[in-house]
Amino acid sequence: MKHINFVALIAIAACSTAAFAGTIHGKVSGVSGVSVVYVEAIAGKTFPAPTQHLVIDQKGLMFTPHIVAIEQGTTVEFLNSDSVAHNVFWISISGNKKLGHNLGTWPQGQKQSFKFDNPGYVPLLCNVHPEMAAYIIVSPTPYFAETDKSGVFKIDNVPDGAYTVTAWHEGAKPKSNPVKIAGDTAADFTLSK
Amino acid sequence: MKSKWLSQTLFVAVVMGLLLPKVGLAIPAFSRQYGTSCTTCHLDFPKLNDFGKAFKDAGFKFPKDDESFLKTPPILLGAPAQAELFPHTVYPGTIPGLPPIGLRYNQFYQQVSSNRNNFNQVLPAGTIGTFIPKSDFQPGLFSIFTAGNFGTGISFWVDDDISVAGANANGALGDAYLKFHDVSRFLKMPTDSVNLRFGQFELDLPFSQARSWNLSGWDILGEANIGVQNGIGRPESVNNGTGLDAAADGIEISGGHSYQGYHYSLAVMNQNTSGAAAAPPNVGPQNGVAFSSDSNFKDLYGRFVYRFNLEKNPESRDGVQAAGAMGPRDHTFFALGTFGFYGRSVQTVSGVLADGQTPTVLTAREPFYRIGGDVNFNYRTFNLFGVYVAAHDHNLVPVSTVESGAITGFKPESAVTFSGGFAEADYLALPWAMSIVRWDQVKSTADRVNFLMYDPTAPPASSFFSPYRATRNRYTLGEQFLIHANIKASVEYQIPPQQIVYDPATGIAISKPFRTNVLVTGLEFVY
Numbered sequence: 105m106k107h108i109n110f111v112a113l114i115a116i117a118a119c120s121t122a123a124f125a126g127t128i129h130g131k132v133s134g135v136s137g138v139s140v141v142y143v144e145a146i147a148g149k150t151f152p153a154p155t156q157h158l159v160i161d162q163k164g165l166m167f168t169p170h171i172v173a174i175e176q177g178t179t180v181e182f183l184n185s186d187s188v189a190h191n192v193f194w195i196s197i198s199g200n201k202k203l204g205h206n207l208g209t210w211p212q213g214q215k216q217s218f219k220f221d222n223p224g225y226v227p228l229l230c231n232v233h234p235e236m237a238a239y240i241i242v243s244p245t246p247y248f249a250e251t252d253k254s255g256v257f258k259i260d261n262v263p264d265g266a267y268t269v270t271a272w273h274e275g276a277k278p279k280s281n282p283v284k285i286a287g288d289t290a291a292d293f294t295l296s297k
Numbered sequence: 298m299k300s301k302w303l304s305q306t307l308f309v310a311v312v313m314g315l316l317l318p319k320v321g322l323a324i325p326a327f328s329r330q331y332g333t334s335c336t337t338c339h340l341d342f343p344k345l346n347d348f349g350k351a352f353k354d355a356g357f358k359f360p361k362d363d364e365s366f367l368k369t370p371p372i373l374l375g376a377p378a379q380a381e382l383f384p385h386t387v388y389p390g391t392i393p394g395l396p397p398i399g400l401r402y403n404q405f406y407q408q409v410s411s412n413r414n415n416f417n418q419v420l421p422a423g424t425i426g427t428f429i430p431k432s433d434f435q436p437g438l439f440s441i442f443t444a445g446n447f448g449t450g451i452s453f454w455v456d457d458d459i460s461v462a463g464a465n466a467n468g469a470l471g472d473a474y475l476k477f478h479d480v481s482r483f484l485k486m487p488t489d490s491v492n493l494r495f496g497q498f499e500l501d502l503p504f505s506q507a508r509s510w511n512l513s514g515w516d517i518l519g520e521a522n523i524g525v526q527n528g529i530g531r532p533e534s535v536n537n538g539t540g541l542d543a544a545a546d547g548i549e550i551s552g553g554h555s556y557q558g559y560h561y562s563l564a565v566m567n568q569n570t571s572g573a574a575a576a577p578p579n580v581g582p583q584n585g586v587a588f589s590s591d592s593n594f595k596d597l598y599g600r601f602v603y604r605f606n607l608e609k610n611p612e613s614r615d616g617v618q619a620a621g622a623m624g625p626r627d628h629t630f631f632a633l634g635t636f637g638f639y640g641r642s643v644q645t646v647s648g649v650l651a652d653g654q655t656p657t658v659l660t661a662r663e664p665f666y667r668i669g670g671d672v673n674f675n676y677r678t679f680n681l682f683g684v685y686v687a688a689h690d691h692n693l694v695p696v697s698t699v700e701s702g703a704i705t706g707f708k709p710e711s712a713v714t715f716s717g718g719f720a721e722a723d724y725l726a727l728p729w730a731m732s733i734v735r736w737d738q739v740k741s742t743a744d745r746v747n748f749l750m751y752d753p754t755a756p757p758a759s760s761f762f763s764p765y766r767a768t769r770n771r772y773t774l775g776e777q778f779l780i781h782a783n784i785k786a787s788v789e790y791q792i793p794p795q796q797i798v799y800d801p802a803t804g805i806a807i808s809k810p811f812r813t814n815v816l817v818t819g820l821e822f823v824y
Binding site: 163164165166186187188189190191206208209210211230231232233234235 | 336362621622625
């Protein structure tokens with residue numbers, strides 16, 4: 105009996121969560137191309153680090169993908185698919201130079217891993233090919249999305265509540281807006297370079 | 298009057314020749330083709346880094362998987378499968394998908410110290426001397442260059458100065474060649490052990506004068522050996538205008554790599570020590586080809602160098618670039634090389650036979666050689682290198698055994714020699730800022746004797762007229778800044794060899810030894 109009550113409680117809790125989970129949708133305008141939108145850290149709430157690793161490839165003197173959003177705590181594997189030496193470094197995370205890091209050198213076919221525990225945007229560079237660049241946007245919450253090329257985005261399963269939502273775009277100043285989520289909520293951003 | 302104008306013009310040309318910066322090249326066409334920065338191949342253009350050396354060795358290609366880096370695919374001149382039909386089809390090749398053309402322009406400002414007009418003091422009173430301004434803005438070179446490969450291991454290079462010093466189309470062809478890479482694969486020899494190059498090219502010098510990153514060239518590489526009989530000093534009669542940095546027309550076989558291990562080259566090329574090309578009246582101009590040799594002898598040049606990469610890790614040591622903790626970088630290395638040049642200068646003079654009457658043409662064949670060694674040490678961004686050259690020309694002096702004094706033959710005298718070299722330290726303090734300290738030395742008794750009593754109304758064709766001593770030391774400090782990867786600002790302070798002014802009539806010194814220091818700044822861009 106006690107066991108049945110516990111299962112029922114869990115089921116009710118799950119249903120209630122689903123009932124109060126919303127969606128943020130909107131458009132990032134003022135810039136063209138892919139942007140990233142994410143919910144900033146929620147006070148008192150932590151999220152387990154994803155176990156799945158993401159791979160960023162260096163091929164043809166380019167990082168692929170060029171922009172990627174991940175959840176805080178995600179491990180990224182940097183693969184060198186080129187027959188020339190590459191490296192990966194970043195001088196800061198969201199401008200904080202103390203979080204800069206250099207992963208060194210590794211040959212073709214090999215990877216170097218790094219776990220991104222600090223949220224923010226990470227500008228990736230290669231010290232021998234200065235034209236190479238990519239961005240990792242580390243979201244402090246699992247609520248993030250990359251926009252399509254027209255700037256449209258949708259973030260699902262965001263619990264109702266009041267949050268700060270940030271939009272980031274390469275070369276533009278990130279913009280954070282307070283957004284109150286209640287079901288299906290719209291949030292548009294206008295960024296400028 | 299015309300003669301005076303001519304002499305003044307020549308004088309200015311001589312001085313400007315001393316002052317005007319030498320040139321270097323970088324190939325922005327490759328940036329376009331591969332979508333990468335100049336700094337992928339250059340430290341401080343045109344100075345190559347290890348990857349740039351490997352790129353050049355491979356025939357202007359990435360050493361491996363070149364096609365995967367090309368942002369614009371090459372145009373096929375025949376499908377690769379056509380190769381199987383050969384010899385019943387033209388062997389398939391490619392041309393670059395983008396015309397691999399680069400352009401370059403530079404501009405200079407120079408400031409010359411107060412001694413610049415010292416030689417005018419020997420002119421007769423009232424004579425208008427040559428005026429060298431204290432400061433001067435100078436247009437430099439507008440050059441076009443193209444380089445790339447045609448697939449199947451054939452590369453090409455052509456560079457030409459379209460305009461020099463603002464004087465429109467009076468530039469010259471620089472290098473222009475086809476190079477067949479890894480011919481060794483047809484001979485079942487080690488990879489890259491045999492390459493063939495045909496055309497006009499700078500000799501495989503330890504350090505390229507044509508593509509030097511310095512504003513002024515290395516003196517020893519441009520040194521000619523001219524010895525005249527002027528009654529001063531020992532009798533000399535050599536007329537060898539060949540500088541090691543002169544463009545060679547011929548064939549070169551080479552092998553190895555410039556970024557590790559051995560590298561060699563052997564070249565056979567035209568000889569032209571007099572600077573005068575043969576006119577073709579006996580053959581006729583119908584074939585449209587002139588001649589650029591002045592003798593039947595072909596000069597020979599050879600070079601061997603071995604470079605030791607000093608990284609402990611074998612994988613890093615043998616790679617094109619070293620694997621540093623902070624990313625790939627140039628190797629720490631030590632290289633030792635040697636080189637030699639052999640030719641046989643020809644001088645012809647009108648003379649008479651022993652009867653003292655019968656006119657004849659007398660020919661003096663004067664073998665000559667240049668031999669040298671070079672060292673090159675690199676630690677991270679600090680590069681220390683140097684070259685030593687010894688030159689030796691057989692010296693046949695015209696003699697007369699007849700009463701009229703007409704030349705009847707030659708007799709050997711002491712060889713005319715020179716020696717010298719340079720040492721240079723480059724430090725790339727920042728990826729965009731390089732400091733240079735340099736010492737050039739040329740020891741040429743002939744030069745001093747030739748120009749001992751320099752007459753400004755009849756300037757000699759030498760950059761160092763009237764040197765004070767046979768040994769000429771030049772000290773140079775330089776700083777170069779990359780404004781962008783393709784725009785460079787350079788400054789060079791040259792402390793040239795000491796000079797002295799003699800009275801041309803009496804040979805008495807009328808000045809104290811002096812130096813004419815020069816500050817040269819340059820701005821150049823390639824695109």
